[in-house]
Amino acid sequence: MSDLAKIPATADATTDRVVLVTGLSGAGRTACLKALEDIGYEAIDNLPIGLLQLLLEGGGELGGIRRPLAIGVDIRTRDFEVGRLVALIDAAHGATYGANYGDCARDIRLLFLDCDTEVLARRFTETRRRHPLAADRPVMDGIRLERQRIAPLKERADQVIDTSALAPGDLRRRLWTEYALDPRHGVTLTVLSFSYREGLPREADLVFDVRFLKNPHYDAALRPLDGRDPAVARHVESDAGFPPFFEQLTAMLEPLLPRYYEEGKSYLTIALGCTGGRHRSVYVAERLAAWLREAGQQVILVHRDMEQWESRQKIGLPSGEAQTSEKEGP
Structure with missing residues (x-):
């Protein structure tokens, strides 16, 4: 028998976890969702808030299968409202669900991706992408406006990761450390x-x-x-x-x-x-x-x-x- 068999294999993944990934546009939400998908989450991007609410109210079942979820939401998400999202997260934690929503004992975490304004501006310039809130204004205006609008999400977040100096591989390792589905997986x-x-x-x-x-x-x-x-x-x-x-x-x-x-x-x-x-x-x-x-x-x-x-x-x-x-x- 191989000596590596002495290290315990990964057990069945935790199924009751939902990681909501939000933050500033250009801070790495897509890369984050891909990394979480590699870990074993079912990744969904830009899920409308109305559907997110139905999903959480329904116990988090997806197609009849209960599994860990990573859901991306930001200002481009349909019917996105900061106050509504914060209230939904608080409700999902059991603050206001009560008997109306049944047993929704899910491990729900809000992950906020932050980034330095200058770094974000450089990313948008290098990729020639338009900031969703900039319209015909300079990209810096859009970044500042977005930062102001979603500040309550950052304050409410369970974790904030600053991606300013993180390479893609560094971000993946950080997510693996923080969001592994089984704490008993050995090394x-x-x-x-x-x-x-x-x-x-x-x-x-x-x-x-x-x-x-x-x-x-x-x-x-x-x-x-x-x-x-x-x-x-x-x-x-x-x-x-x-x-x-x-x-x-x-x-x-x-x-x-x-x-x-x-x-x-x-x-x-x-x-x-x-x-x-x-x-x-x-x-x-x-x-x-x-x-x-x-x-x-x-x-x-x-x-x-x-x-x-x-x-x-x-x-x-x-x-x-x-x-x-x-x-x-x-």
Whole structure:
């Protein structure tokens, strides 16, 4: 029997939780809902307040199945009213439901996503999106107006997360920590790929350097791809040093991870780094995460610097590849 079997598997998810995700436009509500969906929530965005009320009054059943829900609501939601939403949340907590609404003993949490005004303005400018309250006015006016209107939600929130300096992977890890559905899941494992050029991840518990592997960057056909692409995977696997490295890596982790659990450690981050953070480290992280999942472990997979590169590509900003390609090393 594998030593990893000593770490308890995740039990059945809590079904009575509802996380209402709100906050400032551009603060990351969509990314938050996606992360919660990955954890195991049924994610619904922009659910009209009237339907939200019916859902909560009905005990939170969705299609006859009671399950944990993550619901996004903000100023773009149909029939959105701050006062009405606050009253609904208070009622759902049992303040005013009484006998009219039956047994609605649900774990309802209001999560508010905040962000610095200057950062929000830059995000709207870079993505060329129009702020929903700006109309023909400057985006800063829309942000200030929205902040003023939804201030009561921030005051009422069970938790406020400031996303000003959070990368997508950081937000996912924060949500996993705060909103995991089963507190008995043992050690929460994060497998993280990174670029040494961007520095070591501070949160890493174990760091492995994979720069000794054949570098796909030097193959013109592979350079624009990343470590999730089969062609890049074949290139890395063709390195004679990869099979023994991965075998020794897993052989070391198999008895090591249960010891962390036995010592009471709840979170463990395994980081794998290469020069650019897009090819070798990404592929090895994917392989390691798959191996851990096959062993029955819950794994958060984060490609720290590849995510930042992809974000810059989407909005047409320089990725820095041209300036750094000559410095790419083994």
